[in-house]
Amino acid sequence: MSFTTKSIQNTISEIQQVVDPIGAELNELDGRLGDGDLGVTMINGFNNMKSIIDDMPEDLGQALFSAAKAMTAVSGSSFGTLMATALMAAGKATKGREAAEWSEVPELLQLAQDAMISRGGASLGDKTLLDSLDAVIKATTGINDPEEMQKAASNAAKEALAEFINKPNKIGRARVYAEKSIGLEDPGMVAICRLVDAIPAK
Amino acid sequence: MSFTTKSIQNTISEIQQVVDPIGAELNELDGRLGDGDLGVTMINGFNNMKSIIDDMPEDLGQALFSAAKAMTAVSGSSFGTLMATALMAAGKATKGREAAEWSEVPELLQLAQDAMISRGGASLGDKTLLDSLDAVIKATTGINDPEEMQKAASNAAKEALAEFINKPNKIGRARVYAEKSIGLEDPGMVAICRLVDAIPAK
Amino acid sequence: MKKLINNPDKYVDEVLEGMALTYPDIYAIGGATGRMLHRVTPAQDKVGVVSGGGFGHIPVFAGYIGEGFLDACAVGDVFASPDMNPMLESIKFADKGKGVLCIVANYGGDRMNFDMACEMAEMDDIEAIKVIVADDVASASKEEAKKRRGVAGFVYVSKIAGAAAAKGYTLSQVADVAQKASDNCRSIGVALSSCTVPQAGKPTFVIAEDEIEIGMGIHGEPGVGRSKIGTVDETVDKMLSHLLADRPAQAGDRMAILVNGLGGTPIEELYLILRRAKAQLEDVGVKLEHIRVGNYATSMEMAGASITLMQLDDELETLLTADAVCPFWEN
Amino acid sequence: MKKLINNPDKYVDEVLEGMALTYPDIYAIGGATGRMLHRVTPAQDKVGVVSGGGFGHIPVFAGYIGEGFLDACAVGDVFASPDMNPMLESIKFADKGKGVLCIVANYGGDRMNFDMACEMAEMDDIEAIKVIVADDVASASKEEAKKRRGVAGFVYVSKIAGAAAAKGYTLSQVADVAQKASDNCRSIGVALSSCTVPQAGKPTFVIAEDEIEIGMGIHGEPGVGRSKIGTVDETVDKMLSHLLADRPAQAGDRMAILVNGLGGTPIEELYLILRRAKAQLEDVGVKLEHIRVGNYATSMEMAGASITLMQLDDELETLLTADAVCPFWEN
Ligand SMILES: Nc1ncnc2c1ncn2[C@@H]1O[C@H](COP(=O)(O)OP(=O)(O)O)[C@@H](O)[C@H]1O
Ligand SMILES: Nc1ncnc2c1ncn2[C@@H]1O[C@H](COP(=O)(O)OP(=O)(O)O)[C@@H](O)[C@H]1O
Ligand SMILES: [Mg+2]
Ligand SMILES: [Mg+2]
Numbered sequence A, B: 001m002s003f004t005t006k007s008i009q010n011t012i013s014e015i016q017q018v019v020d021p022i023g024a025e026l027n028e029l030d031g032r033l034g035d036g037d038l039g040v041t042m043i044n045g046f047n048n049m050k051s052i053i054d055d056m057p058e059d060l061g062q063a064l065f066s067a068a069k070a071m072t073a074v075s076g077s078s079f080g081t082l083m084a085t086a087l088m089a090a091g092k093a094t095k096g097r098e099a100a101e102w103s104e105v106p107e108l109l110q111l112a113q114d115a116m117i118s119r120g121g122a123s124l125g126d127k128t129l130l131d132s133l134d135a136v137i138k139a140t141t142g143i144n145d146p147e148e149m150q151k152a153a154s155n156a157a158k159e160a161l162a163e164f165i166n167k168p169n170k171i172g173r174a175r176v177y178a179e180k181s182i183g184l185e186d187p188g189m190v191a192i193c194r195l196v197d198a199i200p201a202k
Numbered sequence C, D: 001m002k003k004l005i006n007n008p009d010k011y012v013d014e015v016l017e018g019m020a021l022t023y024p025d026i027y028a029i030g031g032a033t034g035r036m037l038h039r040v041t042p043a044q045d046k047v048g049v050v051s052g053g054g055f056g057h058i059p060v061f062a063g064y065i066g067e068g069f070l071d072a073c074a075v076g077d078v079f080a081s082p083d084m085n086p087m088l089e090s091i092k093f094a095d096k097g098k099g100v101l102c103i104v105a106n107y108g109g110d111r112m113n114f115d116m117a118c119e120m121a122e123m124d125d126i127e128a129i130k131v132i133v134a135d136d137v138a139s140a141s142k143e144e145a146k147k148r149r150g151v152a153g154f155v156y157v158s159k160i161a162g163a164a165a166a167k168g169y170t171l172s173q174v175a176d177v178a179q180k181a182s183d184n185c186r187s188i189g190v191a192l193s194s195c196t197v198p199q200a201g202k203p204t205f206v207i208a209e210d211e212i213e214i215g216m217g218i219h220g221e222p223g224v225g226r227s228k229i230g231t232v233d234e235t236v237d238k239m240l241s242h243l244l245a246d247r248p249a250q251a252g253d254r255m256a257i258l259v260n261g262l263g264g265t266p267i268e269e270l271y272l273i274l275r276r277a278k279a280q281l282e283d284v285g286v287k288l289e290h291i292r293v294g295n296y297a298t299s300m301e302m303a304g305a306s307i308t309l310m311q312l313d314d315e316l317e318t319l320l321t322a323d324a325v326c327p328f329w330e331n
């Protein structure tokens, strides 16, 4: 039982089926401090990734690349660009392989995290999706079972959300409203929660 | 006893000697409703005409042309341009002659008046130097003696000034302050009075 | 008054200096009082073309000095006619024995002083004649068209006359084609805000935050109507209706269009004007053969714009598109 | 909000339409969302040069498309970075097998999205690299110079890169000379009034009737100091002192100077700035080899201006003065 192109296809399919209500919620959240397009990014991104899964190659790296391209082809907002950055970083690390161990996933997430930090220029603690991912990486390291891994990730993402709600946003559009952002959930962090929960645990 | 280049030279010389105090008064008057440069025009104009009288040809027309050129060379304000226009109109009518009868002067003034009207676009009654000149022409027509002529002109110019003081300015810079101009002497009309009085009566 | 200026009394002379420093190969300051701008390299063996007028409208008037444009130009104070002296100096500079055309926007002082300057030039055996630009349809009725102010149509007339002179036309031919260009021009402006004459120190007129004045002149002369500001499409439609009422367009007409900013309006908005005007004119069958969008005739920081249409024929089109060397006209 | 516009949501697309209609031989709208502007006639057999950035700064960014300038450009919303998609489209349009240089003003979104676009291009075997323009000395200290915003220096860097590509430089050579141009640029701006983002509907910031802000950014980012407005000579002296403190001038230095209007300031005032700056720089022995005055990098109707200095060497001067065909750059 390992992580293959099939796992990617499944994950995209499952999320795409529930992305509409998630998108609506995220648009609303993003509208409070930003430009209200985070949900649009998610919906268009997953719809487009879904439309290309049948053409995904067995090569895990190439499959992740194609997902990244499908994401960016329909969205260039920050979340879309960062998610594509993450997919490409993971793709580079798995290029030439057709399968990976589930236990490698936290390492791949770490590579994705590093790539997003260097691209976006944010730091941990700025109240972004990076803080959620950081919690997820820490909580899943050492776990080998996908179901167990998802539970740990889900809890970690929720805890991070709660931990940061009373802190100010320090980067991106929301930074302009730093004061106002205290007490509000960061839309990108909420997005991570919803994504983790929507991943099929198998 | 007739009107020659010598008469022009004398007239310019005499006026030039008294133009400084006249100029000061006219600047002050012009400053109330206009840009306060009428006196500057007079002073520079007569000084410059004075400087060229020795080179004036015997030809009456050419002499008047050279006076016009000297006037415009140092001033392009309305009064300067109109006075030059007047000199040129009179010059055109006397070209090729070395003398004119004094009795021709009102006709020459009428030609000057017509030229100024067509150049400046003002009408009689607009409260400008034209109204003074009109009175002067009417009062001097039929007179042949220069002394008598000057007296009539002086009285006519003063009467015109008095007649128009309570009317509004209808053209030029002062038009903008039409209401304010009621009760004020038009600086160009005052200029005509001062010029006529400064002309040597011989 | 919020301006990047020094002493208001020196404003015109200092700006002219800056212009000449910016384009040292094109503009030179001359004349006894420094109020004639002229080409650095005088043209030879052609009819001279000059102009003159009040300041504060750059590139109008003196900015249009250059090869295939004006040879020299008299410069007045802000919004005030120059003396006849720099006009005469301009005529003398431009004369190469073939006569000089003076392009005069239809303002009292400019006309009178140019008349005088032409007459003075004649005394020096220089043939100098005037052509009057009177393109602002909002400034007088069709019956009194000769009283209309000259606005951005000046740019077209200068280009046409300059090109004709460069091509070797005689004085009367240059004058004729300049007159044809002038007759074929119609303009109308809108103002959104006032400008401030430096020596006056306060805005020339006041207009409410939600109002626009159609037909306002480039010195703030009253227009044909003030109204609440609508969409740019609505505003353009009103402007065009005035232009086309004055000279109806026929299907197949060839025209040049100049969408001109008054100085304070961003070029983004000028493109919106062009976009609508082009659609509306093409809708009635007009062919826009020549399009210009930019600040061609301004009123310092006034916000607003004007539209100029010039009916074209083969001769005008050839002259309009002829090469020229001028900082304010791309070929 | 007093603007000549239609629906604020359609503002950018309509203005782009107007631009393309005005210059149908130069600009064409392309891309899946109509947010790539590109040359009508693609260049062949040369390194591609592209850019992209927020809207409201015309001619920056897309206005600098043309022969010897940019091949294509991604267009964002007003003051907002474009998506990476039009950036990728621009890169693909410009690629003729020799790679593509992306000229990026130093704003977070622009950088991130261009990084991504370059990486995506690489997956399609297109070599695309970035050069960052960060010339605004007021936006970060000398020690943090890499964090500086990119402003009017963009114009010089685009001209240099475009000319180098046209001359047959390889990608790494184009990148090197563009980097050199960028390193040699220093800019500083002053603002007298705010602009209004159409979708926001009200002024971005407020400034008193007698105040000026030195160092303000082209989106209204805070500068280095607000003060009562003085004479233009005083203001220029302050601006120059910031520029020269950052990079002292030596007698004999050759420089290019760009006096840039922000959109709402009349060109008359820009000439006054040039006049003072030229005198002051020449006073310390600088040779101004290349002078530009006009609206080259704007903020819609914001009143104000900027000064950019670029240190020249023979290579930069040759490229700066090389022929180009672009509506916003006279040769
Ligand atoms: N530079 C950045 N680095 C990391 N995360 C970021 C960054 N900028 C924004 N985000 C995350 O993206 C979310 C907003 O995404 P999205 O709406 O797609 O961005 P945009 O501001 O471009 O519209 C934020 O809530 C935050 O979590
Ligand atoms: N168009 C005109 N026609 C006749 N006289 C005029 C005209 N314009 C002005 N004047 C006269 O000239 C006088 C002002 O002269 P001056 O100060 O030289 O003019 P400017 O207004 O050009 O400064 C006025 O008082 C008036 O009498
Ligand atoms: Mg958003
Ligand atoms: Mg967004």
Ligand SMILES: [Mg+2]
Residues within 6 Å of the ligand: B030, B034, B035, B036, B037, B038, B077
């Ligand atoms: Mg006066």
Ligand SMILES: [Mg+2]
Residues within 6 Å of the ligand: B035, B037, B077, B078
């Ligand atoms: Mg005067």
